Amino acid sequence: xxxxxxxxxxxxxxxxxxxxxxxxxxxxxxxxxxxxxxxxxxxxxxxxxxxxxxxxxxxxxxxxxxxxxxxxxxxxxxxxxxxxxxxxxxxxxxxxxxxxxxxxxxxxxxxxxxxxxxxxxxxxxxxxxxxxxxxxxxxxxxxxxxxxxxxxxxxxxxxxxxxxxxxxxxxxxxxxxxxxxxxxxxxxxxxxxxxxxxxxxxxxxxxxxxxxxxxxxxxxxxxxxxxxxxxxxxxxxxxxxxxxxxxxxxxxxxx
Numbered sequence: 001x002x003x004x005x006x007x008x009x010x011x012x013x014x015x016x017x018x019x020x021x022x023x024x025x026x027x028x029x030x031x032x033x034x035x036x037x038x039x040x041x042x043x044x045x046x047x048x049x050x051x052x053x054x055x056x057x058x059x060x061x062x063x064x065x066x067x068x069x070x071x072x073x074x075x076x077x078x079x080x081x082x083x084x085x086x087x088x089x090x091x092x093x094x095x096x097x098x099x100x101x102x103x104x105x106x107x108x109x110x111x112x113x114x115x116x117x118x119x120x121x122x123x124x125x126x127x128x129x130x131x132x133x134x135x136x137x138x139x140x141x142x143x144x145x146x147x148x149x150x151x152x153x154x155x156x157x158x159x160x161x162x163x164x165x166x167x168x169x170x171x172x173x174x175x176x177x178x179x180x181x182x183x184x185x186x187x188x189x190x191x192x193x194x195x196x197x198x199x200x201x202x203x204x205x206x207x208x209x210x211x212x213x214x215x216x217x218x219x220x221x222x223x224x225x226x227x228x229x230x231x232x233x234x235x236x237x238x239x240x241x242x243x244x245x246x247x248x249x250x251x252x253x254x255x
Contacts, residue, residue, distance in 0.1 A: 007076040037188030040243040045242055046190050046206035048061065052239035053218040060217030062168055064088065069144040069169035070136070071095055074104070074129055076164045077156045082119040099141045101133035128156030146170045160196070163216075173212040175203045178225030181216070189244030 033253055041049065055146040063084040066072035072089070079087045095117035098104040104112065111128040132154040144165065145151060151162040163176035177185070177196040181203075191202030207215045212228050226233050234248040 001210060016169065023047075023050060026039070037192060038187060038246060040192055040202075041097050041189045041242075041244060043206055045244075047208050047211070049188065049239045049242040050189055050207060050211050050215055050218060053222055054211065054214065056238040057218060057221065058216055062164070062217065063093060063221075067095065067099060069165065070101060071099055073144050073151075073154075073157070073165050073171050074162070076161045077128060077132065078119060078125050080125075080156075081121060086119045088148060101136040104133040104136045105130060105137065125156065131155040132157060132177065144169065146172075148197050159200075160249060163200075167213060167216055171213065173209070174216070175200050175207070175212065176220075177203070178220060180227075181231075184219055184223040184227050187245050188239075 013190040026190055062072075064072065064075040064079060065088045066075050071125055074089055075133045077093050078088070078090065094112065095116070097111070098107040107130075109130050109211060110124045112129050113122060116126060119125070136144065136152055138214060140150070143209075148159075148162050151157050151165060160176045160178060166225075167174045167176065175181075177200045182193075182199050185193060185199040185203060191199045191206060193199040193202055201207040203215065203219075204212065222237075222239075226237050229252075232245065234243070234245070235250050235252060237243065240248065240250075
C-alpha cells in the first residue's frame, strides 16, 4: 500500500506585531565579536610593560585602609566580591570598636555584622572574621603569621588574601590575582591563563625580581582605572606600546 507523501515543512511564521502598538517585533541582538586571545609577552616585553606602569605610578599602594597586619588581614578578607571603597566605609567604624583579635572576638558575629551589612556576603564574612580572630588567639598568640600555609588555614583566607597580606604587611614578593589582574593578564598577554593560579605563575615568571613586589599594585590599579572590563581606555594607557591586546581602543567614544 502506497504511503501518502508528507506535506513540505513550513518555516515558522514571524512573530506577530503586538496588537495596537504599530511596532515591529524586536530583532534578535547580534552577539558581540569575540576578541582573539592576546599573544603571550616575552620577558623583555613584560618588563617594558611594567616599567611603563611604574613610571606613571612610582609608589603604588593598596587602597584598603588598615593599621597593622591584623587589620589588613580583616580588610582583605572583607574585600571579596566588594569594592575597596565599600570595605573602607565598613572598617572605618569596625576598627574603631575592634582593632585586635581579642576585641573582635568580644564584639562577636552580630557586632561585626552591624558594621559590614552594606558589603557583599556580609553574613559569612562576619562569621569568618570572628572565627579567624579566635584562631589567631588560639594558635598564634594573637599575631598574624608570616607563613602562607598558616594564613590559608584561617577561615575566609584563600591564596589571594594570603598573597596580599604577605606582600603588603611583610614585604614578601608575592602576586595576588584578583578579577582585574586575571582580566589584564589575559587581555594584554603578560600572563594568559585559564585559572588565577596560571595567571599568577605566569606573572611571577615574567616579572623582573626587583619589580615583583610592586607589580601586584601596578596591575590591579591599572585594571581598575584604565584597562577596564567593559572598555579598556587604551588612549590613556602608559604601557599601550608594549601591550598585545587585539582590539585596542585608541580614542575615547565619540571621537
